[in-house]
Amino acid sequence: MIQETLTSLFSGNQLLSTLILVSVFVLVRKLVEKLLRGREDFIPDERRRLISWSRNALVLVLVVGLILIWAPALRTFALSVTAFLVALVIATKELILCITGGLLRTSTGAFSVGDWVRIGELRGEVVDQSIMSVTLQELEPPARGHRFTGRTVTLPNSVFLTTNVVNENFYKKFVYHSVEITIEREDDPTETARVMEAAMTAAIVDSREVAQRYNQLIRRRSGVEMPAIEPRIRMVTTNEARIRIGVTAFVPTGDTERIDHEVMAAVLAAAHESRAEKTCPSGT
Structure with missing residues (x-):
């Protein structure tokens, strides 16, 4: 009062x-x-x-x-x-979220321009970043290779508040690449595995020394024990009771498509030769 x-x-x-x-x-x-x-x-x-x-x-x-x-x-x-x-x-809700996401990205140092990253389902090389957005040159999924699709994607920084970011920059030069082949029941899995391993070894022989140094560099920087660079064979069965054979090695990222072709060509050539020998009588 x-x-x-x-x-x-x-x-x-x-x-x-x-x-x-x-x-x-x-x-x-x-x-x-x-x-x-x-x-x-x-x-x-x-x-x-x-x-x-x-x-x-x-x-x-x-x-x-x-x-x-x-x-x-x-x-x-x-x-x-x-x-x-x-x-x-x-x-200005979206604007505030973009600025906050940009500050989070900068403070954590998740990636920088030139890095290969995977943001959610999207994968690409970072070509530009600002307080509001990040621009990626899109890459194909690893299963299809590591080539650029030709598309440029711009993402608002707000996605970094809710989406995981994976930095794949170590795989920009070399990557653990697998080639898998499913063989018929009558084919010899041991012989097919031997052919695949030999073909993979021959395909990466020129890059083996560089791959070894790069593998050691990743090991020192990450502090994690990395798998060996030599080809490794694994066998699994499919739902149709057929055998799927895979060979994995540390290969140059840009050579994955060539290596796929060389390994598959070697397997097909060996299978063709084996079947030709079976159909021809001995001594003919």
Whole structure:
């Protein structure tokens, strides 16, 4: 009740009330200090504390008076500012999310321009990044190779708040590549595996030394034991009870398609030769 009365008295003309209050404050402060100091050259500690207390009390009164004078205007201003900020946040929600995602990406150092990354189901090389977005040169899925599709994809940074990012930059030069072949029941799986391993070894012989050094570099930087670069054979059965043979090696990323063709050609040639021998009588 007292606050409302004082507010109504002062808020009629806020600028005039402020000038009167400040003037009264200055006059009262000087008068109080003059009375407390007196005419003595030396002021005792008790009187010094009293002067300091009076100054603080007068400042408090001044602050309370200014709040009472400007309370209605401050209330209206606060409501306006709050409404404006709420509207601004709603209107710029995506913008804020993009900026936040960009700060998260930058602070974590997830990748940089030139890296190969996988973001969700999308895979590509980073060609540009900004506070708002990231631009990728799209790559084919690993199962289909590592060639560029020719498409450029721009992603908002907001995706980094909800989507996992995998940095595949180590596989930009070399990759663990597998070639798999399903053979017929009458074919010899041991012989097919031997042919595939020999073909894979011959296909990567020129790059073996570089692959070994690059494999060791990845091991040192990541601190993780990497598989050997030599071809490895594995055999599994399919739902049709046929045997699927796979050979995996550490190969140059750009040579995966060539290696696929060479291994498959070697297997087909061996299978053709084997069947030709079976159909021809011995000694003919």
